[in-house]
Amino acid sequence: MTDSCSKILVVDDEPDLQLLMKQKFRKKIRNSEYAFFFAEDGLQALDIIREEQEIHLILSDINMPNMDGLTFLNEVQKLNRRELKTVMVSAYGDMENIRTAMNGGAYDFVTKPIDFRDLETTIEKTLSEIEQYLSALEAQKQLEALSYDLDMAARIQQKLLRKDFPVYTDDTRFEIYAKMIAAKYVGGDFYGFFKFDKDHLVFYTGDVSGKGMPAAIYMAVCQTMLKAIGSQVLSPAEALTQVNRMLIPESDISTFVTVFYGVLNVSTGTFAYCNGGHNLPCLLKADGSVSELEDVGGLLLGKFDGMPYLEQTIQLHPGDQIVTFTDGVTEAENPSGEMYEEERLISFLQNNAGSGTDTLVNALFSEVQGFAGEAPQSDDITVLAVRFGRD
Incomplete structure (x- = not known):
């Protein structure tokens, strides 16, 4: 993700949130640091995730129609994509659901009304964690490829x-x-x-x-x-x-x-x-x-x-x-x-x-x-x- 645009999916049924997110992060959007995708419920969000494989960060509300945030989180966990991190968003008084989300695999949470400075810090921290994981995953793939090449080289050498x-x-x-x-x-x-x-x-x-x-x-x-x-x-x-x-x-x-x-x-x-x-x-x-x-x-x-x-x-x-x-x-x-x-x-x-x-x-x-x-x-x-x- 270094030197590339971070794709973030926002899942929330509040119509004003999309405008607020675009306004608060307009500089990063303009500089191609962030690209936001929006869904009104979990069903729409799952469709977007399937289409946009480079989305690695999800900001999801808990209380939504059609598919609520906890059900959506459970479906995301079934995708078995360890680089996909979900940050839950809910009212401060909804701590029971927040605890359920954290126990269900959410990476972090922020509370409503949203403090955008806190949200930005959470996004940056989560993206940093994702970048470290992706870097480690790439290193592992390179190591596996090198191990395969070395194994083939050893076979060739033994034939000599x-x-x-x-x-x-x-x-x-x-x-x-x-x-x-x-x-x-x-x-x-x-x-x-x-x-x-x-x-x-x-x-x-x-x-x-x-x-x-x-x-x-x-x-x-x-x-x-x-x-x-x-x-x-x-x-x-x-x-x-x-x-x-x-x-x-x-x-x-x-x-x-x-x-x-x-x-x-x-x-x-x-x-x-x-x-x-x-x-x-x-x-x-x-x-x-x-x-x-x-x-x-x-x-x-x-x-x-x-x-x-x-x-x-x-x-x-x-x-x-x-x-x-x-x-x-x-x-x-x-x-x-x-x-x-x-x-x-x-x-x-x-x-x-x-x-x-x-x-x-x-x-x-x-x-x-x-x-x-x-x-x-x-x-x-x-x-x-x-x-x-x-x-």
Whole structure:
């Protein structure tokens, strides 16, 4: 109702009241602040309310022909329009009916003979209450619309993250499993994998700066670029170099992404990787030993053009696993503010050596969530594990 005309319905059978109302509020009428509608009884008033849905304030007499004010008030309540406020007007000595009206849902009352200064104050107070309610109702509608949009965005984002595990069941040379839980409806973490050819498996894990919808949109852009470039370029370093170059025009001052990118030769166990400012994965060997992959440098993507990305190659043996993750794992906090950190992750991996990738990843999520307890999840959590060879 802010910056708009307030529509007011006056229900009274006294013929002089219409002239008095127009005279007393002529300035507000002239300035299009108020617009008055008039009815002589409750039946006429109900017809007007049905035609003029923007009427939110009613001034109604109690004693009227055809349909009195109390019956009219009861009919108004049946409309179930909480923004529609009724102020009853009656003689001061008619307190019994006024009490009945207030108990029946009237918002306020004024007495006859009408004190127009008091009436104006009552109108302004009631209109202010109506405006607050309508504003809250609009905010609720926007929140519901946003919630729907976020829910749809979450569904779309989940479709971008392949979840139909197990995959490549006809290829016994490796196994892979991944999982992501967003801190909000949608998140900035992501993972991806695909076969470059019959012997090479490409996989990556990423973390976009920020959370929520902006991070989710940027995440979709990154995911698309990584798949497009990765399907054409086998070298991890060259893939990140090209993606970085493409992301820079799409990034603003606060937007960037960290990515770990690896290519596994599933026939020989040769593993080449490149890191773009991401958490270094762990190498969980078949004998239970755990080590962090060697840091080959490489800054985050989407910020610095012309930065070099280097790659490293190591040899995996049957049963060895590469466990990639985002900082939502190591920086998960318990109610005391203590972080999970790398030491606990390494200890967990050592105690779960020999597990399949699905068992390992799901157990790690349970471990981290158990550690966090009742503390709210402050960041997206993502884990992707690749094992060379199967049992």
